[in-house]
Amino acid sequence: MxxxxxxxxxxxxxxxxxxxxxxxxxxxxxxxxxxxxxxxxLVALDDDVAPAVEQHPLVAHxxxxxxxxxxxxxxxxxxxxxxxISRQVDFAALEDVGSA
Amino acid sequence: xxSDLLAxxxxxxxxxxxxxxxxxxxxxxxxxxxxxxxxxxxxxxxIPEITEVLTPxxxxxxxxxxxxxxxxAVASPPLSMTLLQxxxxxxxxxxxxxxxxxxxxxxxxxESHSEFEFGIExxxxxxxxxxxxxxxxxxxxxTANTYSYSAEGSSLLRTTLRPTPxxxxxxxxFITVNALVQPPTVTFSE
Numbered sequence: 270m271x272x273x274x275x276x277x278x279x280x281x282x283x284x285x286x287x288x289x290x291x292x293x294x295x296x297x298x299x300x301x302x303x304x305x306x307x308x309x310x311l312v313a314l315d316d317d318v319a320p321a322v323e324q325h326p327l328v329a330h331x332x333x334x335x336x337x338x339x340x341x342x343x344x345x346x347x348x349x350x351x352x353x354i355s356r357q358v359d360f361a362a363l364e365d366v367g368s369a
Numbered sequence: 370x371x372s373d374l375l376a377x378x379x380x381x382x383x384x385x386x387x388x389x390x391x392x393x394x395x396x397x398x399x400x401x402x403x404x405x406x407x408x409x410x411x412x413x414x415x416i417p418e419i420t421e422v423l424t425p426x427x428x429x430x431x432x433x434x435x436x437x438x439x440x441x442a443v444a445s446p447p448l449s450m451t452l453l454q455x456x457x458x459x460x461x462x463x464x465x466x467x468x469x470x471x472x473x474x475x476x477x478x479x480e481s482h483s484e485f486e487f488g489i490e491x492x493x494x495x496x497x498x499x500x501x502x503x504x505x506x507x508x509x510x511x512t513a514n515t516y517s518y519s520a521e522g523s524s525l526l527r528t529t530l531r532p533t534p535x536x537x538x539x540x541x542x543f544i545t546v547n548a549l550v551q552p553p554t555v556t557f558s559e
Contacts, residue, residue: 276457278407306452308411332404333460333532339558340456341543342415 272313273333277322279309280329291327298322301357303350313354377471377522386526390464397462402539404459409541414447415455454543463533470525477518484511 279291292302292310298321300314311334314322323331336343419442426437486509493502547554 273460276404276408276411276452276459278411306411306413308407311452311457330403330407332400332407334404334408334457335460335532337456337458340458341450341454342417343456345415346455346457 272315273319274303274311274335275314275319275322275331276311276334277309277328278330280327283307283309287327291325294325294327295322296357301354303353304346311350377473379469379471382469382471382524382526386467386469386528390467390528394464401459401461401535405453405535405539408453408457408459409451411452412449413452413455415450416444416447418445419443420445453541458535458540460532461535461539462530464528465531466529468525468527470527471522472524473520473522475518475520478516480513480515482513484509486510 277291277295279287281287288305288310292305295302295310295312295314298314298318300312300318300322302310302312304311309329312322319331322328336346340346422441422443424439424441426439427434428437429435487506488508489504489506491502491504494500543558545556545558547556
């Protein structure tokens with residue numbers, strides 16, 4: 270199934286601790302955090318695991334989103350996403366998979 | 370067989386499918402609208418510009434004067450903007466194709482079995498003064514007919530769901546009034 274961008278509105282107050290807990294749960298499901306906001310994280314997730322993430326007690330609302338390239342800050346957002354993905358993806362492991 | 374095919378509740382199946390699709394579409398649209406609301410409320414600080422001023426600052430290294438430069442970076446005040454303004458839009462889905470497939474397997478079998486038996490027995494005797502004779506015959510006829518009929522049916526409902534661009538009526542229009550120039554300019558964007 271394809272990776273899709275999802276926006277998650279967190280339940281309750283968004284604190285560093287709760288955000289970290291939610292992001293850890295997403296990473297455990299194989300997702301990547303594109304950006305964190307005061308409402309919740311913007312993530313990239315496989316469609317297959319999205320329902321499992323949606324069941325997390327810290328998730329109040331979760332919906333698929335897309336990046337409108339004509340948005341005011343679309344370029345900037347794209348750069349932020351790329352920077353954050355580069356910190357989370359293990360490129361060495363990807364190369365191993367590619368060569369296998 | 371024709372009556373069996375006619376008995377398939379097509380109108381009811383189509384109606385049920387249409388109702389299910391309408392219900393599903395409504396739920397999907399509501400979920401996308403909720404995402405739209407959340408995105409329109411979620412703000413982040415956007416720094417539109419960082420000005421870097423490069424000034425010469427030559428310095429001496431091991432007695433040799435080299436060209437140096439000072440970089441003075443000044444960020445413009447952060448601009449609070451919603452994720453929707455920034456360019457994150459909710460994904461809307463639409464049912465594009467629906468198929469109802471009905472498969473029927475009808476079989477009928479007729480078996481006929483008949484047995485026919487015919488026999489004649491004769492008996493004759495003769496004496497000095499009289500003679501007698503008898504003839505008997507029998508006919509046996511058995512017939513058996515078996516008739517079996519079976520009809521099996523299965524139906525398959527298949528729908529295709531595709532992401533579509535947000536409906537223009539559901540997406541807000543951004544009106545930007547640029548008061549930096551005189552007279553102020555107004556631009557519209559989706």
